[in-house]
Amino acid sequence: MNSTYATLASEKTADDANEASGNIFLVGMMGAGKTTIGKLLAHFLDKTFFDSDREIQKRTGVSIPVIFEIEGEAGFRKRETEMLAELLKSENIVLATGGGAVLNIENREMLKRGGTVIYLRATVDDLWRRTRQDKNRPLLQTSDPRRKLAELYAQRDPLYRETAHIIVESGKRSARHLAQLLAQQLACSDLIMDKKQISQNG
Numbered sequence: 001m002n003s004t005y006a007t008l009a010s011e012k013t014a015d016d017a018n019e020a021s022g023n024i025f026l027v028g029m030m031g032a033g034k035t036t037i038g039k040l041l042a043h044f045l046d047k048t049f050f051d052s053d054r055e056i057q058k059r060t061g062v063s064i065p066v067i068f069e070i071e072g073e074a075g076f077r078k079r080e081t082e083m084l085a086e087l088l089k090s091e092n093i094v095l096a097t098g099g100g101a102v103l104n105i106e107n108r109e110m111l112k113r114g115g116t117v118i119y120l121r122a123t124v125d126d127l128w129r130r131t132r133q134d135k136n137r138p139l140l141q142t143s144d145p146r147r148k149l150a151e152l153y154a155q156r157d158p159l160y161r162e163t164a165h166i167i168v169e170s171g172k173r174s175a176r177h178l179a180q181l182l183a184q185q186l187a188c189s190d191l192i193m194d195k196k197q198i199s200q201n202g
């Protein structure tokens, strides 16, 4: 199925992805478009959409910034790992993870094993443009949020790459166009798999 991803800047083969689960996980920095594109992708592929942050908010009844305020980042990360473990029991979902989900090796392993992981990559400039007005990301409430974003990017980019089966540039196209292209590519790879199976089964 690898060649079908070529136009979407794939750097890694998707051979080792757990495609049988039908699960698609989006990873990447804050502002990469995981939540926005994830929703659209689920719609186009007729899968169920989950956003890990939204599920944590539903469970706790408070916003992500409030969790950071009360329990600190460590408390939030613990909730995030528990939530991912629970969501990954599902099949046929599109899951938008939080930008820091890849920090924990346990999370990275869970994601890699549980489905096809897509890294939505964007430049720090794009990420900054998309997040600068947003007060819902506690890690960016600092005196120099752009610098913080660049530091997080440098720290996390290798982890996203390590976790992902597919890497997609999210800076050059609108969220809708990107979701449409991705849906086509993923649906197409299913077709190719089917053909392979048919020929294997005679």
Ligand SMILES: Nc1ncnc2c1ncn2[C@@H]1O[C@H](COP(=O)(O)OP(=O)(O)O)[C@@H](O)[C@H]1O
Pocket: 028, 029, 030, 031, 032, 033, 034, 035, 036, 037, 096, 130, 131, 170, 171, 173, 174, 175, 176, 178
């Ligand atoms: N490909 C894109 N092009 C332009 N804007 C985008 C794109 N993807 C997301 N956005 C915008 O960027 C902001 C952050 O997107 P969001 O989906 O919340 O990112 P994430 O969940 O990765 O933090 C939103 O305002 C969204 O509309």
Ligand SMILES: O=C(O)C1=C[C@@H](OP(=O)(O)O)[C@@H](O)[C@H](O)C1
Pocket: 028, 029, 030, 031, 034, 035, 053, 064, 097, 098, 099, 100, 101, 136, 137, 138, 139
């Ligand atoms: O990058 C991060 O560490 C975080 C990203 C946020 O999600 P998005 O990536 O959807 O903005 C959210 O999980 C929390 O504020 C922490």
Ligand SMILES: [Mg+2]
Pocket: 034, 035, 036, 051, 053, 096, 097, 098
């Ligand atoms: Mg999000």
